[in-house]
Amino acid sequence: MKGLLRHGLWICYLIFFQTFIFSIIIFQVRSPLPTDLDYDVTALRAPSDDDNFAYLLEDSQVALHMRLALIHKAETTIALTTYAIHDGQARDVLYGALLSAADRGVRVKLVIDGFVEGRFISDFQTTSHFMTHPNIEVRFFEPFALYRPHAVQNRLHDKLLIVDQQYGIIGGRNIGDRYFMVSEQTEAMTYDRDVLIFGYPKSQAVLDMQTYFDELFEHPYTARENEQETTSVSVATKHMLRAAYEHYVIDETLELDKKITYLHDHAVKTDAITFLRSPLNRMHKQPVIFNTLKQLAISYDTFLIQTPYFIADRLMREHFAAFEDVDVTVLTNSPMTNPNLLAVAGYAPIRDQLAAKTTLYEYHAHSSIHAKTLLMGDDITVIGSYNIDPRSVSLSTESVVVIHSETFQEVTRFAIEPLIHTSLHISSEGTHNLHDLPIIEETRTRRFIRAMLEFLLRPFDYML
Numbered sequence: 001m002k003g004l005l006r007h008g009l010w011i012c013y014l015i016f017f018q019t020f021i022f023s024i025i026i027f028q029v030r031s032p033l034p035t036d037l038d039y040d041v042t043a044l045r046a047p048s049d050d051d052n053f054a055y056l057l058e059d060s061q062v063a064l065h066m067r068l069a070l071i072h073k074a075e076t077t078i079a080l081t082t083y084a085i086h087d088g089q090a091r092d093v094l095y096g097a098l099l100s101a102a103d104r105g106v107r108v109k110l111v112i113d114g115f116v117e118g119r120f121i122s123d124f125q126t127t128s129h130f131m132t133h134p135n136i137e138v139r140f141f142e143p144f145a146l147y148r149p150h151a152v153q154n155r156l157h158d159k160l161l162i163v164d165q166q167y168g169i170i171g172g173r174n175i176g177d178r179y180f181m182v183s184e185q186t187e188a189m190t191y192d193r194d195v196l197i198f199g200y201p202k203s204q205a206v207l208d209m210q211t212y213f214d215e216l217f218e219h220p221y222t223a224r225e226n227e228q229e230t231t232s233v234s235v236a237t238k239h240m241l242r243a244a245y246e247h248y249v250i251d252e253t254l255e256l257d258k259k260i261t262y263l264h265d266h267a268v269k270t271d272a273i274t275f276l277r278s279p280l281n282r283m284h285k286q287p288v289i290f291n292t293l294k295q296l297a298i299s300y301d302t303f304l305i306q307t308p309y310f311i312a313d314r315l316m317r318e319h320f321a322a323f324e325d326v327d328v329t330v331l332t333n334s335p336m337t338n339p340n341l342l343a344v345a346g347y348a349p350i351r352d353q354l355a356a357k358t359t360l361y362e363y364h365a366h367s368s369i370h371a372k373t374l375l376m377g378d379d380i381t382v383i384g385s386y387n388i389d390p391r392s393v394s395l396s397t398e399s400v401v402v403i404h405s406e407t408f409q410e411v412t413r414f415a416i417e418p419l420i421h422t423s424l425h426i427s428s429e430g431t432h433n434l435h436d437l438p439i440i441e442e443t444r445t446r447r448f449i450r451a452m453l454e455f456l457l458r459p460f461d462y463m464l
Contacts, residue, residue: 030284030315030394031283031284032281032283032284032285032286032287032394033279033281033283033285033286034286035279035281035285035286035288037277037278037279037286037288038288039274039276039288039292041292041295041296043272043274044272044274044292044296044380044402044404045271045272045296045379045380045404046272047271047272048199048204048270048271048272048273050199050200050201050202050203050204051199051200051269052197052198052199052203052205052269052270052271052272052273053197053198053199053203053264053267053268053269053270054195054196054197054267054268054270054273054401054403054405054408055195055196055197055263055266055267055268056193056194056195056408056411056412056415057169057171057193057194057195057196058193058415060179060180060181060182060189060191060192061180061181061182061252063171063173063179063180063192063194064090064093064094064180064181065252065254065256065259066169066196066259066263067094067097067161067169068093068094068097068245068249068254068256069254069256069257069259069260069263070161070163070167070169070196070260071094071097071098071100071101071163072097072100072101072256072257073163073164073167073256073257073260074101074106074163074164075106075164076106076107076164077106077107077108077109077162077163077164077165078098078101078106078107078108078109078161078162078163078164079109079110079160079161079162079210079213079214079217080098080108080109080110080111080160080161080162081110081111081112081156081158081159081160081213081216082110082112082113082158082159082174082175083112083113083155083156083157083158083159083174083385084113084174084175084176085112085127085174085175085176086174086175086176086177086178087123087126088176088177088181089177089181089244089248090175090176090177090179090180090181091123091126091175091176091177092126092240092241092244092245093244093245093248094175094245095126095127095130095241095244095245096241096242096243096244096245096246096248097245098130098136099130099133099136099238099241099242099245100242100245100246102133102134102135102136103133103135105135106135107135107137108133108135108136108137109136109137109138109139109213109217110136110137110138110139111138111139111140111141111156111213111216111217111222112138112139112140112141112156113140113141113142113155113156113157114140114141114142114143114144114156114223115142115143115144115152115155125237126237126241128225128228128234129228129231129233129234129237129238130237130238130241131225131228132228132229132230132231132234132238133238138225139217139222139223139224139225140222140223140225141155141156141216141219141221141222141223141397142154142155142156142221142222143223150282150283151221151282153391153395154221154281154282154283154285154395154396154397155391155395155396155397156216156396156397157385157391157392157396157397157398158170158212158216158277158385158397158398158399159171159172159173159174159194159385160209160212160213160399162206162209162210162213165202165206165207165210166198166202166203166206167196167197167198167206168196168197168198168203168205168206168209168210169194169195169196169197170194170195170197170209170275170383170384170385170399170400170401171192171193171194171195171371171372171383171384171385172192172193172194172308172370172371172372172384172385173192173193173194173370178190179192179370188339188367188368189366189367189368190367190368190369190370191367191368191369191370191371191419192369192370192371193306193371193372193373193383193415194383195383195401195403196263196267197273197401197403198267199273203273204273204275205273205274205275205401206275208275208277209275209399212275212277212399215280216280216397219280221280221282268405268407268408268411269405269407270403270404270405270407270408271379271404271405272402272403272404273401273402273403273404274401274402274404275399275400275401276288276289276292276384276399276400276401276402277289277397277398277399278396278397278398278399280397284394284395285394285395286394287393287394289386289392289393289398289399289400290393290394293374293382293402294319296376296380296402297322297376299376299377300326300376300377300380301325301326301327301377302326302327302328302376302377302378303326303327303328303329303374303375303376304328304329304331304373304374304375304413304416305328305329305330305331305373305374305375305388306330306331306332306369306371306372306373306374306416306419307330307331307332307372307373307387307388307389308332308333308338308340308343308368308369308370308371308372308387309332309333309338309340309343309346309347309387309388309389310330310332310347310350310354310388310389311343311346311347311350311387311388311389311390311461312350312388312389312390312461313390313461313462314461314462315390315462316390316393317350317353320353320357323357323358324357327359328357328358328359329358329359329360329361330354330358330359330360330361331361331362331363331369331416331419331420331423332347332360332361332362332363332369333362333363333368333369334362334363334364334423334424334440335347335348335351335362335450336364336440336441336442337363337364337365337366337368337440338368339368341446341449341450341453342453342457343389344450344453344454345450345453345454345456345457345458346389346457346461348450348454349454349458349461351426352428354426355426355427355428356427356428359425360425360426360427361420361423361424361425361426362423362424362426363419363422363423364422364423364424364437364439364440365422365437365440366440369419371383372384372385372386372387372388372400373412373416375409375412375413378406378409379404379405379406379409380402380403380404380409381402381403381405381408381409381412382400382401382402382403383400383401383403383412384398384399384400384401385398385399385400386398386399386400390461390462421435422435422437423435423437424437
């Protein structure tokens with residue numbers, strides 16, 4: 001018995017060290033595979049032959065309601081990718097809306113990250129019952145497996161919704177109450193940002209989003225889920241989800257058709273919209289989005305960056321020298337209130353350097369910001385799933401849209417201003433409370449955990 005126990009412990013140790021080496025240490029080696037994926041930077045600012053429109057989804061409930069309106073309008077196909085799905089009212093309402101579309105013959109396809117969700121999904125049973133509908137197909141990107149620890153870092157981070165290849169939503173919102181409900185309905189509010197794009201006859205950016213989704217859906221790294229059996233429980237669950245959607249529409253007095261009319265009346269006509277995405281190989285990827293935006297940035301000398309996490313490893317810090325010749329404003333979460341302590345650990349070593357080289361604001365409230373936005377000059381707006389961190393640069397799947405429009409940038413700046421007014425200004429001289437914000441003090445426990453993580457994770461900043 002003791003011998004058996006000893007062998008079992010050795011097997012556990014072996015698995016642990018194999019996982020540690022091949023899922024963490026091996027990523028210190030930067031040798032990204034070549035890729036044919038490339039973007040013509042001049043095309044990002046070239047006027048489009050088609051009419052392209054963009055509508056900013058800043059308000060959390062408006063973001064949910066526009067999704068419901070598009071799903072309600074769908075006639076043929078709905079495609080959705082997401083990194084995380086949290087159980088709650090927002091999930092139930094969106095699932096119910098998708099079921100309603102599937103009931104009338106719309107083909108609904110979802111690709112969900114396989115590690116964060118997959119078998120670790122928040123209330124996976126509801127998702128498995130949802131999947132029993134014949135017009136709904138769900139697949140998982142890179143599901144976790146002990147025999148391939150090298151794949152564990154390559155996560156699907158895109159958040160896309162594409163309806164009838166006509167409308168596309170892209171941004172930072174996962175599916176959960178904290179992204180879509182008002183503050184009275186959820187304890188931890190997360191302020192995020194999406195953009196809804198469309199065009200006539202069709203937007204090339206939306207068509208490119210659909211092409212990318214199709215590649216994801218059929219990719220060898222994307223696992224088909226076993227066909228789910230219809231049971232009395234799955235029937236009851238789907239009935240509950242449909243009811244949640246119908247009751248929400250009634251309770252909120254949503255006239256979904258009118259929302260589409262409103263969208264067409266108020267969307268901003270742009271000069272051009274371009275969809276960018278990362279390669280899909282494992283290990284380190286070529287930093288296609290990073291390199292494309294870096295080339296585009298050469299033409300500008302003012303920038304505003306909003307990111308929930310600002311983390312830079314050694315290779316990324318080499319680009320900080322470029323900050324000295326341009327005007328850069330950075331808006332990120334305060335280390336005292338950011339709910340992602342791993343991200344805080346990665347931010348701490350570069351915080352002083354950022355404060356010295358940029359105009360740095362830290363959002364300081366009991367809520368947090370999660371939007372990923374880059375403004376260049378007065379006419380380029382970049383919105384998507386892309387954080388400023390090594391993981392977004394070369395590990396996760398990421399996508400953004402580059403919108404060329406002075407008017408749309410004005411709309412986006414107007415949305416960012418209130419967040420800056422809820423922020424502390426951090427400079428090389430110290431912290432400045434320009435708007436008399438109530439200061440939130442860290443608990444001793446959080447301060448201790450944060451200090452420990454900053455010490456322990458510093459050698460691993462290349463994957464934070």
